[in-house]
Amino acid sequence: MLLVYENRNTGVSAEWKKPVHVPPHLHEAIEVVYVTDGEIELGVGQELFHMDEGDFAVVFPNVIHHYQVFGEKENKVIFLYLEPTLFPSYYRELQIYSPKNPVVKKEQVHPDVVNAIKYLTGITEGDPRMIQAYAQMILAHVFTTMPMMDKSAVGSDDLIYNAVEYVAKNFRENISLEKMAYELCVSKYVLSRMFAKTFHCNFSKYVNGVRLNYAVAALENTMDSITNICLDCGFESQRTFNRVFKERYKITPREYRKRIIM
Structure with a gap:
């Protein structure tokens, strides 16, 4: 099915x-x-x-x-x-x-x-x-x-489920398609095709989406610095964080936080 x-x-x-x-x-x-x-x-x-x-x-x-x-x-x-x-x-x-x-x-x-x-x-x-x-x-x-x-323990050996679970547990770390494929015992090409077919995006975009959800929660509900939030949710640099954030929300993380506070 x-x-x-x-x-x-x-x-x-x-x-x-x-x-x-x-x-x-x-x-x-x-x-x-x-x-x-x-x-x-x-x-x-x-x-x-x-x-x-x-x-x-x-x-x-x-x-x-x-x-x-x-x-x-x-x-x-x-x-x-x-x-x-x-x-x-x-x-x-x-x-x-x-x-x-x-x-x-x-x-x-x-x-x-x-x-x-x-x-x-x-x-x-x-x-x-x-x-x-x-x-x-x-x-x-x-x-x-x-x-x-x-x-x-929910009871599914489905690759999609295992991939989603892996990202949910590890998105704050430095994860890669190759490392994930190795730990799930599948080919990275199989994994790449699964992301494209199921989520309609590549591995990096999916992981960044999960990281952005975590970052938005921190921006809205904590006073942590944007630099700390960036690193805590797994982005390698604030420059990358700002770019990916703006691609989704059309504003920077700093501007997003100002709107929440106002």
Whole structure:
């Protein structure tokens, strides 16, 4: 079955829709799932989890997942996508860990989680501080009530999954396509073609994208110097950092931080 990579990095986005069969896919966003009517099956890795009305689930960034729908009754689900940079204090944990069981049954779902999901689903424009507060409320309940495990134990030997996991754990280091291919026991040419076909970019651009997400979280939520942020997220020089940052955001890191402070 084709694995699809979705680019979801717009802060917060929500969909309230009738679910259908969705093939295996992954993305950088945290995906929150809340069933309002009917039932669906959520597949994570090689496991399938049943969800009924009122159940809540969360899928962490870059975890392969899919949906199946059985039966003829009406099924409606809220899908909420949260960019990891909204959670600077949890950023590294989001890259490394995944819930052992992503589903919380209706009886155990805290009312604060339901209220936060409905608030974030209903907004068109809102105070960024309120949006972040509600998003963090959801994640706080996730980390305090759901046991975690290393993403490597989710149960997939898929090359795409292993590549995503490798970058998530090592992007702050000096990594290369050759070193990554060696450690994953594949040809660097196979790995290069996988990035081009799945992520529609080369290895360097993908890694820099992960580094930029980490850098934006630091710019928005810490007072670290831009030089320290540059080095901490894995760029070899501030010149490279500034160039790559400006290519994506059309402004420099310093200008970005000034806009946040204003």
